[in-house]
Amino acid sequence: MKERGFWFDTEAKLTQRTILPALQHDIAADIAIIGAGYSGLWTAYYLKQYQPNLSVAILEADTIGQGASGRNGGWLMGSFSGDVAYLNQLQGESRLMAKALIQQIIAEVAAVCAKHHIDCDLHHGGNLRVAARYPEQLANIQAELAQWRRQGFGEADIRWLDKTELDKQVSMAHGQAALYTPHCARIHPAKLVCGLADVVQNLGVKIFEQTPVTHIEHWGAAQTRLHTPKGSARAAIVVPAVEGYLRQLGELGRFTLPVQSLLIATEPLTDEMWQDIGLANRATFSDASRIVTYGQRSPDNRLIFGARGGYGFGAKVRTEFGFNRECFNAQSPASDPQSALKGEFGFRYQLLLALFPQLADVQITHGWGGTLALARQFAPHAIYDKNVGLGLIGGYGGEGVGAANLFARTLVDLILARDTPLTTMPWAFNAPIQQVLTPWEPEPLPWLAYHGMNKIFAWEDRLYSRPKSAAWQKGLAKRLANKLEGLMS
Ligand SMILES: Cc1cc2nc3c(=O)[nH]c(=O)nc-3n(C[C@H](O)[C@H](O)[C@H](O)COP(=O)(O)OP(=O)(O)OC[C@H]3O[C@@H](n4cnc5c(N)ncnc54)[C@H](O)[C@@H]3O)c2cc1C
Structure with missing residues (x-):
């Protein structure tokens, strides 16, 4: 059976969801979107908000949320990787406007969820970047704070927590101090992606699951045809919203690099353990190292913890990660404390124990991963080429949960030629893709x-x-x- 990851496996309602029928014949739509992750679904959502009469179809190769959107660490951020580089292209009022648009992502997602009754366990508890595992992490966060201040981010955006303040938030081994930002919320990723899918269907969007686009025929206004195994979709505008999977769609793929990230989850922890650990306000957290750790207290009271993963030669997309639960089960004859510390998941387990030694006897019940995408400019983009009817968003580099909302809104404003602040932002491009993006170098x-x-x-x-x-x-x-x-x- 295909790996779906922790978020789907532990939510019976989502596991038992009826899969929507695949495309079985030829159809036509005003706009065809490839991929039912956050990017595709948010794009469909805003298209229908602003022009309810548009016909919108989403073709999903697998099932809704099967990509990174159903597998991530659940940090909904009011920021994105590369945002400061974009801000630095602006000055005065427009810089302030851009900063506000970015930071308001959480409020926008929360408002849509409230309006449509999407319950994705959103908890706006901020983020802690903790100096913990080794003394040099203290210097790391001091330097980071100085950098934030130079960029004009004040106390309201990011502030220093000394050890006493940190200990009130979370009890980490060797925790020395932390940077706290309010611009992050915790969510249940799969509930958000499935909730959004329900909402857009109610708005009239047609979603076809198990419908991989195998070939895109001819970019040209009103003439693009997406081929799938049993039918095709013709549309005037096509939006590939496939992030880490773009390599599988031919030429466009050279603009993204698919890389992996992996996570583990503990069994649900007792109230006593949570009193010891903290995170009462559900702040997401990382430690101040370069291996990009990230964690959250899950809605069902587990500790979820991940770190940056690898890259497969030839830009391979990876969805299977082979977590062996028995290795982490102290009661199982197959368990060996040493082997639990080896391999991709063992590496994350080691880091988790270094931060929370009090978890030594706790079972690790899940391990999973997913594929995300890096743009060569290391910043995401919203590009609309109206001459060929092609819209592209992505390149979020592991910070796409919130960014997908902002970039989808930007793309929709570009497509519908709406005169809004979003279309004036430095991440919004009305141009051919090749003029905006730099391709990745060939292997090796x-x-x-x-x-x-x-x-x-x-x-x-x-x-x-x-x-x-x-x-x-x-x-x-x-x-x-x-x-x-x-x-x-
Ligand atoms: C392990 C992990 C942890 C992460 N943690 C965080 C986090 O905590 N916070 C954060 O901000 N970001 C995080 N990210 C990044 C974030 O999850 C992604 O940036 C975001 O989900 C991208 O959404 P998307 O819709 O663009 O792509 P995806 O969710 O990957 O969706 C793409 C969809 O396209 C479909 N598809 C692909 N090819 C085709 C085709 N040919 N035809 C039809 N359909 C196709 C796929 O099946 C998939 O469903 C994480 C990513 C990973 C992998």
């Missing part, structure tokens, strides 16, 4: 760069985590890591 360069970066970041982290590492080694690792981070951002 992406593999060497990404693989090398992951190795160096992990090496740096290991050296800093060991009290006896030589200062020169730490210095060397840091210099190399800084260099690579500079190249990849």
Whole structure:
């Protein structure tokens, strides 16, 4: 059976959802969207909000939320990767406008959920970036705060929590201090994506599941035909909203790099354990390292914890991760405490125990992962080429839960030629895709760069985590890591 990940596996209502029929014949629509994740569904939602008479069809290769939208860490952020670079292209009023649009993402998603009764366990508790596992993380967050201040982000956006304030929020081993931002909320990812799908269907959008687009024929106004195994969709405007899967759609794929991220989940923790751990206000959290850790207290009271994953040579999309629950089950004869610490999930388990040693006897019940996409400019985009009727959003680089809403709204305003502040933003492009995006280099360069970066970041982290590492080694690792981070951002 196909892996669907924790969020679907633990929510009976979603697991038992009836799959919508696949496309079985040829259809025509005003707008055809490829992919039923957040990007595709938000695009459909705003199209129908502003022009209810438009006919909109969504073709989904698998099932709703089968991509990153049903597998992520549930951080709904009022920010996105690359946002500061966009802000820095603006000044004065327009910069303030852009900042507000970005930070209002959470309020917008919450308002839509409230309006349509989507229950996705949204809890607006902010985010903690904690200096914890090794002393140098303190210097990391001091430098980060100074950087935020230089960019004009004040106390209302990000503030310092000293150890006493941090301990009131979360009890992490060696927790020294933290940066706190209110611009993040916790959600249940699969409930959001399925809730959105229900809403857009009620608005008249046709969703076809198990309908992979195999071929896109001729870009041209009113003449684009999307071929699927049993039927085709003809539309004047096509929106590929496939993020990490773009490589599978031919030429356009060279503009994104599909990379993975992986998570684990504990069994539900007792009230006593939560009194010890904290996170009473459901703040999402990470530690201040370069291996991009992220966690949340889930709606069913587990600790969910993840970290950046790898990249498969040749830009492979990965949806199967092979988590072996028995390895983590102390009662099972197959369990071996050492093997639980090995491999992709073992690496995350080690990090989790380093932050929360009080979880040593707690069972890890789930491990899963998903594929996300990096744009070569390391920032997402909303592009509409009206001459060929093609709209493209994505390149969120692991921060797309909230960004998908903002970029879908931007794309819809571009498509409908609405005169709004969104279409004046530096991430909005009325132009051919090739004029906006830079293609990724051919292999083996992406593999060497990404693989090398992951190795160096992990090496740096290991050296800093060991009290006896030589200062020169730490210095060397840091210099190399800084260099690579500079190249990849
Ligand atoms: C493990 C993990 C953790 C993450 N954690 C966070 C987080 O905490 N916060 C955050 O902001 N971001 C996070 N992200 C990123 C975020 O989940 C994504 O950016 C976001 O979900 C992208 O949504 P999307 O709709 O663009 O793409 P997806 O959700 O990937 O949807 C694309 C859809 O297109 C379909 N598709 C693909 N090819 C075809 C085809 N040929 N024909 C038809 N359909 C097709 C796929 O089946 C899929 O359903 C995480 C990502 C991963 C993988």
